[in-house]
Amino acid sequence: MTSMRHPRNATDYAYNERLLQKTLKSISAQTSSQYHVFVVGNEPPNFALDDRVTFVPVDFEPPRPVSGPHADRSGFVLDKGSKVGVGLIAARSLNPDWVMIFDADDFVHRSLTEFVHGRSDAPGWVIRRGWIYSQARNGYRRQDAFNGTCGTSYVLPYAAYGVPAGLTTSATQAEIAEAYGETLTSVIGAHRHAVAWFAERGRELRDLPFRGAVYHVDTGENHSGKNLRGLIKPWDRKLGHQFNIDSSRSPLATVWQCLGPQAWVQSCLTFSMRAARKLRRILNRSR
Template sequence: MVVAGHEPPDFDVGFDSRFCFLSVHHAIPPHEDFVVSRRLDKLAKIAAAWKHAKSRWNPYYVMKLDADDLISSRLVQWLEERGGEPGYLIKHGWVWPSGSRYLVQYTEYLDRVCASCLIMRSDLADQQGPFLTGVEGVRLDQVSLSFAASDHYSLVPGSGMTTLLLNDSHQRYAAQFAYLGHKLGSVPFKAVVYRTRNPESSSAALETGRPTLRMILGTIRRMKFIPKTLRREFALG
C-alpha cells in the first residue's frame, strides 16, 4: 500500500513493510472550482503513488482509495483466491457518517457515490482513452455538457485523454473498460465503507442541498446498527 500526501500521518509509518508513505511536494493545482482543484490534487498524488508502487513491487491489481474510506479485511484474500477478471466494480458497500458510533447505511450503488469502487488489473492502469470530463475540469462544449448531465454512465463526447487510473469519473468506469475492450466483474460482498460528513474530505463540498422526503425514508430503511463483526472487518472506530 502506498499513501501519498503532503503531510505524514500521525503514526509510525514503518510499522509494516507493505505500507509506504510517499511525501509529495507539488502545489495544489489551481482551478476556479475548489472541488475540481482538490480532485486534480488527488489525481496527482495517485500518479506519484502508482509510479512508486511500480518501481517497488510487481502488483497484479491496483485500487485507488480515498484517504477517508475503508476497505474490507477480506478483499485482498478474495482477490487472491477468486481474482482473474480485468477489473472489478464494487457496487455493494456501506455509507458511514463520520463520527457515527452506532449506525451505518448499506448501499447497492456504491459506485454512484464513492470513487473508491474500482479494482483494475495493473497492465490496464496506464492504457489511455477519452476519460477526462468536467469532473476533472475539462471544458466541454454545450452539447457535451448536456450529454454528461443526462447520461452519467457513457463516455462523454469531447472528453480529454488520460489513463484508466488517472480519472475520477467513477460512474463511467464500465464504459471506460468497454472502450478498452474489457468487461468489468463485480465484487460479491460489501467491500468498502464510504465515509461522509468528513470536513477534511474534498467530497464534503459536494454534500449540499436539502434531501427529499423520499431520500430520508430510503436512508432510514437502509440504516442498521454497527455489529462487532463489521467493526473488526473495517476497523471502524
C-alpha cells in the same frame, strides 16, 4: 493506493491524518498479507507507518480554491490523479498484480485481498454495493450504486492503468498529467464513469459479490460534502469485524443519534420530498 490532499486545501489537516490512520487500521485487518499500501502527499503523516505502508512525497502546488479550503472538481481531479499517478510509478518496484485506489478516509472489507488474489484471471472488479457510514453518528446504511458515489470502488490489474515507463516519482505534476493523459482525468483522479471507460477499451469489470467497502461521510473533509441523514443502522460488531471500525459512541448515544427524534424527522422530510417530486412528475405527464 491513496493520496492526501494538500495541507492548504484542508479544513484541519491533523484531522485528515487521523482519518488516514483509521483507514490504514482498517486495511491492516486483511486476511491475506499479500498487499502493500502507498500513500502519496505533500507532508508525511505525523504517525508511525506500518512496514506494509510506504509514503511517497510530492511537492505539487495546492489546487485552486473555490470556497474555503476545498478545491473545485477539476483541481481535485488533477491533484488526486497526479498523486495517485506518482504512487503507481512507485508501486512498479514491487511488480504488483492488482491495484485498488481508495480514498484516505474510507474502509475496506477484511477479505478483499484474499478474494482478489484467489481469482487472478479476472479482468478487474467493481464494488457496486457497499455501505455508507458516519463516525459522527456511529451508524451506517446500505449504499447501492456504490461506484457512482465513492472512489473506493475498483480493483484492477496494475497493467490496466498504463503506467508510463519513462517517468519517475520525481516527475513534475505537468509531466505526470501529460504522460497519463485521459487515463488520469477519467479513471485515476475520477471514478464515476470508470466501468464504461474500461468497457470501451475491452475490459469488462466483474461485480464484487459482497459489500466490499465503506464510504465515510460527515467528516467535514469530504470533497462531496455528503452527510448521512435520517434513520440509519447503529454500529454493530459485524461492521466492526468486517471493516475493522471501532465504535465511536456509547450504546445509548449511538441509538439516539441513529434512531432518535431528529433522525425520524429527517427521514419523514426526505420521504415527503420524494413523494412530492414523484407526484409532480405524474401530474406533468398527465397534462
